[in-house]
Amino acid sequence: MVSFLSQLNPTPGFPPYTGPYKVGSTNVEIPAAELPSPSPTPDSSISTVSFRIFYPSEPTAKHAKPIYWLPDPQQDYLNAYVRFLGASPRLSAFLRSRNLLHSDEVELLTLNDRNLPFLRILAYTTVPAVQNAKLLQAPTKNKRWPVMVFSHGLGGTKNAYSHLLGSLSSHGVVVIAPDHRDGSAPLSCIREKPGSAPRFVEYKSISHKQSPEVEQARDEQLRIRLWELGLIHEALLKIDRGEPLLNTLADTDTSALTTGHLAMFSSSLDVHTPGGISWSGHSFGAATIVQFIKSVFYRTAKTAPTSYQPLFQPSGSSQIAHQITPSSPAFLLDLWCLPLLSRSTRWLHDLPLPCYAPEGPGGRNLLAILSEAFFKWGNNLSELKRTVSEDPSLEIPANKSHPAPYIFYPESSAHLSQSDFGLLYPWFTKKAFKAQEPVRTLRLNTRAILEVLRRNGTDVADTSALDKEETGSPSHNPAGQLGQDAKILQQDGSVAGWVGLDLSQSERKEEAVNERTSENADPMDAVVQGEMTDTTTH
Numbered sequence: 001m002v003s004f005l006s007q008l009n010p011t012p013g014f015p016p017y018t019g020p021y022k023v024g025s026t027n028v029e030i031p032a033a034e035l036p037s038p039s040p041t042p043d044s045s046i047s048t049v050s051f052r053i054f055y056p057s058e059p060t061a062k063h064a065k066p067i068y069w070l071p072d073p074q075q076d077y078l079n080a081y082v083r084f085l086g087a088s089p090r091l092s093a094f095l096r097s098r099n100l101l102h103s104d105e106v107e108l109l110t111l112n113d114r115n116l117p118f119l120r121i122l123a124y125t126t127v128p129a130v131q132n133a134k135l136l137q138a139p140t141k142n143k144r145w146p147v148m149v150f151s152h153g154l155g156g157t158k159n160a161y162s163h164l165l166g167s168l169s170s171h172g173v174v175v176i177a178p179d180h181r182d183g184s185a186p187l188s189c190i191r192e193k194p195g196s197a198p199r200f201v202e203y204k205s206i207s208h209k210q211s212p213e214v215e216q217a218r219d220e221q222l223r224i225r226l227w228e229l230g231l232i233h234e235a236l237l238k239i240d241r242g243e244p245l246l247n248t249l250a251d252t253d254t255s256a257l258t259t260g261h262l263a264m265f266s267s268s269l270d271v272h273t274p275g276g277i278s279w280s281g282h283s284f285g286a287a288t289i290v291q292f293i294k295s296v297f298y299r300t301a302k303t304a305p306t307s308y309q310p311l312f313q314p315s316g317s318s319q320i321a322h323q324i325t326p327s328s329p330a331f332l333l334d335l336w337c338l339p340l341l342s343r344s345t346r347w348l349h350d351l352p353l354p355c356y357a358p359e360g361p362g363g364r365n366l367l368a369i370l371s372e373a374f375f376k377w378g379n380n381l382s383e384l385k386r387t388v389s390e391d392p393s394l395e396i397p398a399n400k401s402h403p404a405p406y407i408f409y410p411e412s413s414a415h416l417s418q419s420d421f422g423l424l425y426p427w428f429t430k431k432a433f434k435a436q437e438p439v440r441t442l443r444l445n446t447r448a449i450l451e452v453l454r455r456n457g458t459d460v461a462d463t464s465a466l467d468k469e470e471t472g473s474p475s476h477n478p479a480g481q482l483g484q485d486a487k488i489l490q491q492d493g494s495v496a497g498w499v500g501l502d503l504s505q506s507e508r509k510e511e512a513v514n515e516r517t518s519e520n521a522d523p524m525d526a527v528v529q530g531e532m533t534d535t536t537t538h
Contacts, residue, residue: 011124012424014163015439019170020461024057024133025067025162026261029191029249030235038230038314038321042223043181046201047192048248049231050179052158054169055265056145057133064133066126069159069420071189074123076200077157080187084155084203125424127162129169135264138172140459144270145174146278147236149229152177153283153336153419154184155203160419161282167446171461173278173453174269176236178228182221184284191248208338215342219311222339225288226295226312233277233320242266275327278453282418286335290353290387291345296324297354309344326360329456331449332368333418337383350393355402362402363388365456369445370409371417373433375501385503397503406452406489407501410444412436418445437497443467444498447488454484463488469495 017023029050032041070077138145148168152160158179165175181188183204190199206217238245239262247262270276281289295312298304299321314320330353340349355366368388374380388405389397399405414433416422422429422438429435447467453460463485491500 011121013125014128014420014423016128017163017167017170018443018464018467019167019172020464021056021136021170021172022059022133023054023129023166023169024060024131024135025052025054025127025129025166026132027052027249028235028247028262030231030245030247031192032231034245035231035234035238036318037227038234038318039227039312042220042227045199046181046190046224046228048190049228049235050158050181050188050190050249051232051235052177052179053265054129054162054165054175054177056136056138056169056172056174057130058136060130060133064130067129067131068123069125069127069162069424070122071157071159073189073198077187078120078123080203084186122424127159127166129162129166132261135268138268140172140270142270144268145172146270146276146453146458146460147174147176148278148280148331149176149178149232151225151229151281151285151288152180152185153281153285153334155186156282156285156419157185157188160421163420163423164418164442164445167442168449171446171450171463173460174265176232178232180225180228180288182224184221184225194246194248194250196248210338210341212343215344218339219309219342219344221284222288222291223311226292229288229292230312230314230318230320233271233323236269236271236277237319239265240267240269240271271323274322275325277323278329278331278458280331280333280449282333283336283415284339286332287337287339289330289332290335290340291348293324293328293330293354294348294351296320297357298348298351301351304347307344308347310348311345324354326354326357327365327456328354329365329453329458330355330367331452332366332384332388333445334371334374334415335368335380335384335387337380337387340387341383349387352390352392353388356390360402361456362390363399363405364403365452366405367448367452368405368407369418369448370407370501371413371415372409372411373413373415375409375499385501389503399503404503406448407503408444408448408491409499409501410441411497411499413441417441440497444488444495447485451485451488455489 029048031048032046035049150161150165152158158177161177165177168175179185179188181190181201183201186203188201190201207214235245242263245262250261279289279293291311295310296314299313300316353366355361355363366388368384385397386392386394388407390399390402412435414422414429414435416429416433417435417438422435422441426438429438447463450460450463468485487494488498
């Protein structure tokens with residue numbers, strides 16, 4: 001263990017954001033009772049909705065209050081991460097084989113002082129954003145900032161994608177990162193009143209072998225996630241209208257609790273334009289986004305069979321029903337498809353995403369980014385291509401009537417490369433997963449997301465020549481082509497190590513790369529089995 005730690009920076013950290021704007025962030029938790037629920041509450045014990053906001057900010061003093069990456073209470077989160085690591089037998093076996101995890105640390109998971117040392121130093125890691133910094137006035141034509149909602153995956157939290165989300169904010173996007181209370185995070189907290197002791201929602205270990213019991217369990221998690229996204233949308237509308245909301249994570253001053261830092265967002269968020277909010281997520285979070293936007297869009301479909309059991313069915317008068325349209329951009333990082341295959345929602349699975357409606361843009365506002373690990377997961381790749389095609393019911397996906405979606409993967413990237421963990425532990429992800437250049441991987445992701453937004457009319461800042469890796473004269477888009485960073489969405493190899501995929505190309509070669517990965521694998525097991533097998537046999 002000592003030899004491992006000696007190769008790490010004592011305190012893991014993040015590189016600065018590369019956009020032209022400084023980044024602020026604020027933590028929000030609002031009682032669910034203060035928000036109109038677009039659908040019935042799936043779990044009455046979840047009494048609040050929690051999220052972090054990343055946003056473009058005005059420059060602030062150098063000694064502003066830092067944002068610690070590990071949420072409070074930190075000791076409880078450290079214990080939870082140890083339990084989460086031990087929940088994956090293959091991963092914990094690998095950690096022990098490299099002397100990164102001792103057997104007693106798996107067995108004694110609740111001891112306060114025996115957390116994994118390489119996790120414990122996370123308590124000192126800070127995010128390069130300023131807590132509660134003043135919101136910058138939007139330079140956009142409508143004087144409002146574009147908004148994106150990002151759903152975390154298994155083992156994630158509202159802080160776990162801070163670099164990607166902060167990078168987008170540094171280019172002019174307000175990003176909302178929910179903290180899901182469905183048992184998918186290592187730990188999440190519910191604080192019903194300011195200063196009150198939190199109630200904990202712990203990680204639920206659910207089998208990944210598809211069965212009626214597993215489908216029901218994942219459906220229950222999705223019900224909570226979709227309900228939370230609906231409440232967050234309602235919260236954003238109230239925040240933009242300047243309506244007072246109790247924020248149980250705000251300062252204890254009475255005025256701050258009901259207005260405080262949320263007041264600066266009044267009349268500054270582009271959340272009222274139908275189709276104006278972007279929806280994104282990673283892994284289980286990407287599956288959540290697919291299920292959410294399709295559930296809203298097809299809420300009134302009269303062709304649903306009796307076997308269909310909707311997980312989220314907002315009323316036609318709800319605000320979210322007017323927000324989700326064929327113009328709604330969607331960004332899916334390492335989409336984990338198994339949660340979408342439940343028999344109770346199979347009818348919805350076989351319907352196309354809203355962008356493929358007759359009045360929609362087709363795949364022009366749909367971007368799927370895989371890690372190389374997920375590209376090698378053949379069964380999941382095949383299902384992903386069906387999911388993002390114009391007819392998911394077809395065995396062999398193809399787009400005949402609409403433009404195809406954008407699908408890419410960065411070479412030498414792992415599932416963890418889509419989150420902060422690749423940046424915090426580059427030596428570990430390189431040794432364990434053969435992942436390279438974690439900073440560049442997230443910059444490529446950021447570039448692609450921003451360019452899709454530009455091409456769909458969203459006003460965001462330009463990608464810098466540094467991020468575009470230009471050494472000579474600045475490049476220009478072809479005549480008549482919208483956007484500012486054309487190369488990032490080209491499939492001709494213009495960007496080194498950035499591989500484009502085609503819906504219509506044969507998948508046989510792609511699937512053969514990793515036939516060892518089980519059809520019923522979960523994201524972590526797929527990564528471990530597919531990426532670690534070669535490592536551990538040498």
